[in-house]
Amino acid sequence: MTAPAAAGALNVLAKSPKELRALGDARHLSLNDAEWAAIQTHFKSIKREPSLAEIETIAQTWSEHCKHKTFTSPIRLTEGKKTRTIKNLFEETIVAATAAVKKPWCLSVFEDNAGIVAFGKKWALAFKAETHNHPSALEPYGGAETGVGGVIRDVLGCGLGAKPVLNTDVFCFGTPGYAGALPEGAHHPSRTLRGVVAGVRDYGNRMGIPTAAGGIWFDDDYRLNPLVFVGTVGLIPQSAVKKEVKPGDLIVAVGGRTGRDGLHGATFSSANLGADAPSSAVQIGHAINEKRVLDALLRARDKGLYRSVTDCGAGGFSSAVGELGAKCGADVRLEAAPLKVSDLTGWEIWLSESQERMVLAVPPKNLKALEAVFSAEGCETAVIGEFTNTGRLVVTHKGESVVDLDMKFLHKGLPRVEREATWSAPATSKASGGVEKKAPLVLREMIAHLNVCSREWVIRQYDHEVQGGTVIKPLQGVRHDGPGDACVIWPHAATGDMTDFTGFSVAHGLNPDYGRLDPYYMALACVDEALRNLTCVGADPSRAALLDNFCWASPADPRQLGALVRAAEGCRDAGKGYSAPFISGKDSLYNQSKDEKGKELPIPGTLLISAIAPVPDARKSITMDFKGPGNPLYVIGRTNDELGGSLYHRILGRVGGEVPKANPACAIEGFKSLHAAILKGLVLSAHDLSEGGLAVCAAEMGFSGEFGARLDLDELARDPRIYSNETLLFSESPSRILVEVKPESESAFLRHFGKGAKAAAVRRVGQTTANPILKVVGLDGATVLEEPLRELKEAWQRTLPAVLK
Amino acid sequence: MSVRAMPIATHLIEVRLRPEFADAEGAAALALLLAQSQPSLRDARVSRVYRINGPITANQVQQVAKDLLCDPVTQEHRVVAPTSPPLNGMNFWRVEVWLKPSVTDPVGETVRDAIADMGLPRPDSVRCALVYRLSGRANKASLEKAVARTLANPLIHDAVVSEAHP
Numbered sequence: 001m002t003a004p005a006a007a008g009a010l011n012v013l014a015k016s017p018k019e020l021r022a023l024g025d026a027r028h029l030s031l032n033d034a035e036w037a038a039i040q041t042h043f044k045s046i047k048r049e050p051s052l053a054e055i056e057t058i059a060q061t062w063s064e065h066c067k068h069k070t071f072t073s074p075i076r077l078t079e080g081k082k083t084r085t086i087k088n089l090f091e092e093t094i095v096a097a098t099a100a101v102k103k104p105w106c107l108s109v110f111e112d113n114a115g116i117v118a119f120g121k122k123w124a125l126a127f128k129a130e131t132h133n134h135p136s137a138l139e140p141y142g143g144a145e146t147g148v149g150g151v152i153r154d155v156l157g158c159g160l161g162a163k164p165v166l167n168t169d170v171f172c173f174g175t176p177g178y179a180g181a182l183p184e185g186a187h188h189p190s191r192t193l194r195g196v197v198a199g200v201r202d203y204g205n206r207m208g209i210p211t212a213a214g215g216i217w218f219d220d221d222y223r224l225n226p227l228v229f230v231g232t233v234g235l236i237p238q239s240a241v242k243k244e245v246k247p248g249d250l251i252v253a254v255g256g257r258t259g260r261d262g263l264h265g266a267t268f269s270s271a272n273l274g275a276d277a278p279s280s281a282v283q284i285g286h287a288i289n290e291k292r293v294l295d296a297l298l299r300a301r302d303k304g305l306y307r308s309v310t311d312c313g314a315g316g317f318s319s320a321v322g323e324l325g326a327k328c329g330a331d332v333r334l335e336a337a338p339l340k341v342s343d344l345t346g347w348e349i350w351l352s353e354s355q356e357r358m359v360l361a362v363p364p365k366n367l368k369a370l371e372a373v374f375s376a377e378g379c380e381t382a383v384i385g386e387f388t389n390t391g392r393l394v395v396t397h398k399g400e401s402v403v404d405l406d407m408k409f410l411h412k413g414l415p416r417v418e419r420e421a422t423w424s425a426p427a428t429s430k431a432s433g434g435v436e437k438k439a440p441l442v443l444r445e446m447i448a449h450l451n452v453c454s455r456e457w458v459i460r461q462y463d464h465e466v467q468g469g470t471v472i473k474p475l476q477g478v479r480h481d482g483p484g485d486a487c488v489i490w491p492h493a494a495t496g497d498m499t500d501f502t503g504f505s506v507a508h509g510l511n512p513d514y515g516r517l518d519p520y521y522m523a524l525a526c527v528d529e530a531l532r533n534l535t536c537v538g539a540d541p542s543r544a545a546l547l548d549n550f551c552w553a554s555p556a557d558p559r560q561l562g563a564l565v566r567a568a569e570g571c572r573d574a575g576k577g578y579s580a581p582f583i584s585g586k587d588s589l590y591n592q593s594k595d596e597k598g599k600e601l602p603i604p605g606t607l608l609i610s611a612i613a614p615v616p617d618a619r620k621s622i623t624m625d626f627k628g629p630g631n632p633l634y635v636i637g638r639t640n641d642e643l644g645g646s647l648y649h650r651i652l653g654r655v656g657g658e659v660p661k662a663n664p665a666c667a668i669e670g671f672k673s674l675h676a677a678i679l680k681g682l683v684l685s686a687h688d689l690s691e692g693g694l695a696v697c698a699a700e701m702g703f704s705g706e707f708g709a710r711l712d713l714d715e716l717a718r719d720p721r722i723y724s725n726e727t728l729l730f731s732e733s734p735s736r737i738l739v740e741v742k743p744e745s746e747s748a749f750l751r752h753f754g755k756g757a758k759a760a761a762v763r764r765v766g767q768t769t770a771n772p773i774l775k776v777v778g779l780d781g782a783t784v785l786e787e788p789l790r791e792l793k794e795a796w797q798r799t800l801p802a803v804l805k
Numbered sequence: 806m807s808v809r810a811m812p813i814a815t816h817l818i819e820v821r822l823r824p825e826f827a828d829a830e831g832a833a834a835l836a837l838l839l840a841q842s843q844p845s846l847r848d849a850r851v852s853r854v855y856r857i858n859g860p861i862t863a864n865q866v867q868q869v870a871k872d873l874l875c876d877p878v879t880q881e882h883r884v885v886a887p888t889s890p891p892l893n894g895m896n897f898w899r900v901e902v903w904l905k906p907s908v909t910d911p912v913g914e915t916v917r918d919a920i921a922d923m924g925l926p927r928p929d930s931v932r933c934a935l936v937y938r939l940s941g942r943a944n945k946a947s948l949e950k951a952v953a954r955t956l957a958n959p960l961i962h963d964a965v966v967s968e969a970h971p
Contacts (some may be wrong), residue, residue: 139958142908191954261909282961284904286911340909355909378918805836 010052013040029059038415053347053395053402060315060351061322062414069414070555070564070589077421077565078558085418086565093568094548094582097575106545106581107241113310114158114234115583116241117545119614120502123495124238126162127506128154129170129231129547129610131588136228138282140187140195141202145285146355147230148203153311155234156294157358159241161301161309162234164294165467165491167204169214169230170508170608171196172551174223175450176803181596182223190804192226199285200230201461206287207294212464212474212487213506218450219513224593225603227551231610233506235494240301243308247328247389249361251321252306254374254381255293256286256356258316258349259340289356289379296377297358305366305373312357317384318350320359325387326411332385334397346397361387419555423562426517426656431643434654439695439726439776439784445651446692446730447699447792452647453799456481467493471503471618472537477625481797482704485536485688490618503618507533507611511691512604513645517659519563519605523570524662527578528734529690530611531671536686536737538621538678541671544613546575548585553592553602563605571607577664580611620679624687626705629770631684632746633709635694636670637736638761639718641727647691648730660732667735670753670762674737677752682745689736695729695785697738699774703793708769712777713784717761725778729785740768814858817885818870819936821852826879834937834956841951846941854885854901854936855916859928869920898939898948899969902957903932938969
């Protein structure tokens, strides 16, 4: 056989770094100088030129998307005058936290396509969330759709395959009413929003997976780089978690055909978004094809017909086969792959990211049975090679060698380049600027603010009921339109068990405004928010598992990288503090683009924490709306003067201030006690205090249940140095939950907090009233707020439909 | 052998909502266009056009249109001539939004398989377009611009704006 170089050799060995950079730019390779040098050294040692396909394979495998090279490379961090070196940020923060909390119910963390945690004795939950930001910026509908398709395949391709039972979606967009200029080719934020929502809707609805958890954050700094986080939860038997490829297994491609669409998605994620983005990076999804793969795959799994599986994501066959065969080796014959168009060259087939494809490792004796299962669903299969024990990746196309690479070089050869990072704490924590406004006016503005207002316009487009297990729905209250904290899913349709009422819940935490002040405390606040949302509906906070999704601007800027390190260290301390392991995650970097004036516009550093936890008895889960008049109201958690990055400051136009600082040890005690009380049936409703603080929380609970409330700010557990009613009303101190308790159960409720009651700072702050008015009495005994809830609700509901009319 | 039995290579089938039904999709499209400074547009109706390439006769195309693509209760269909219709130039516009040939068309693929499932010859390709039939005054260049900002993404779509019959 000829050397791969004969089939389209690239003259790389003799080229200067400058020439190589030019070559890389022309082919969208996103390889840096050190990586080119490593490639030159490797091919010099084997005395030949690399082929185009080999360079493409290496570029894909070493891309930010596949190897997360920023997170795993050494970083020199300068903090003021001190400098320290981090050897591997990922290992030292996220992985370290998971290792430290040692949870036996974590069945698979970080290695597979999704994290897997035990769910009862027989089952396990697989959970994965990732982003599809760049494609969604170019083509919102197709980008979001293929993002959903991709994350569903991640869950299908983890272990031996999990059945998807829930989709989640979190978005960050520019404000839909943005009236400024945009650079050529950029979509207006309102178009991005419509397209992305439609894409998530169509893919999830068509596949019959409920989309029932998520959120949206609006900020004009996302106008050029919208963030689209999509997640999927799957149910998998614990016996199907382990997978192993054996030499001799056939490489079987299933699902969609391979086409020219979607070349260069992975390397694209290592580059800044520009006007010359390759159009082939964008595709339209085919949900029906994926549904066929899903149905056939799970049937084949239950018959034990294959030994391993993974999805074709970024990098297509190259990454799927490369991943499965990393420990043994693989021989691939590309001419056997079913194609959409016949004129594809070898490297195009090898690297195409056409959607809805998966790769299986099948023992030869099972091939016939496997083909029968897939053809019954109208789903194509093709044997494209076999796994070997040579430790080499050998790819041929019509007899010509395309790739012949050492797996070790491919997966371990990535040069580790030390990166520079700097972090300096904000000079002053004193808030400044802005105009004072009266509390009632502030509350009205808050409730109608884009980051608080009703998401019904979006949520109603999703089928959140399909599979029939959505016990607690995204919209709650007497009129089914109040903002729930989280959903609760009882996956009986997937388990087939109608006597086991264990469910699970998924919630999110995200607040880039805190990160502008201090990414470390943003990370703590995000974990706290996700866990308290889970607690509010009845999920067990001590069994929560976390996903981290970082979206950042270019890490080549030391300040951006410094902030990223700070956020990762926040994750580490939050994971340890709340005793919640991270099980999977993803990062998306280089989220910055040139604005209309040619200036770089970076996104604010954004961390999404997605949390999943079992609900011990789904029948005991609760919603956030007030259930009746005259019920005592308790606030769990202490209120501090923490208005930095708050919605209050945003509305006043004020900057700086103390960023909310979570105290994990106190917080988790409070959450656990509340969870026990909810399980006992002592709690009628619970809602977390987040953007807008106590005022917004009480208003939402009131108008969702159509009962009023009378609150006395003097009763709040608080920092004694606070003398301002506004601070108490609108502070965003984390870990706080407003709880409505049955009058006859007050003492039983308090007993649950036991000695922890003091630390968790549980205080009765008022009661619900029949008249739907929110009345708040201030520290001086005078009324601070007396607002009819109906008007607040109307304002809350009007915002989104008005800007999207 | 009759000349008329010769299969032609390309067939176009248009399926649209009967005029007596309110067209929600059209109303949504109209709202998007109105927001793009096209204030003189009065109405928008949406139909779908399927372009079928392959060894399939005119009668078979009629059968596909009637039995597969059209819901006779709410919709009506017609087989369109591949040549452009004569224009009357009077305040009626037709906007066809096709996926570019390099982009996968899931609807088209599904229709192709469904035609084969009817026992008819499998077409070489089927592509599907959304067609917006607009009434009201507009300027072609500015309408094209408005379409590129709302109904079509130039990155993946080919949009054809033409004056048309009502």
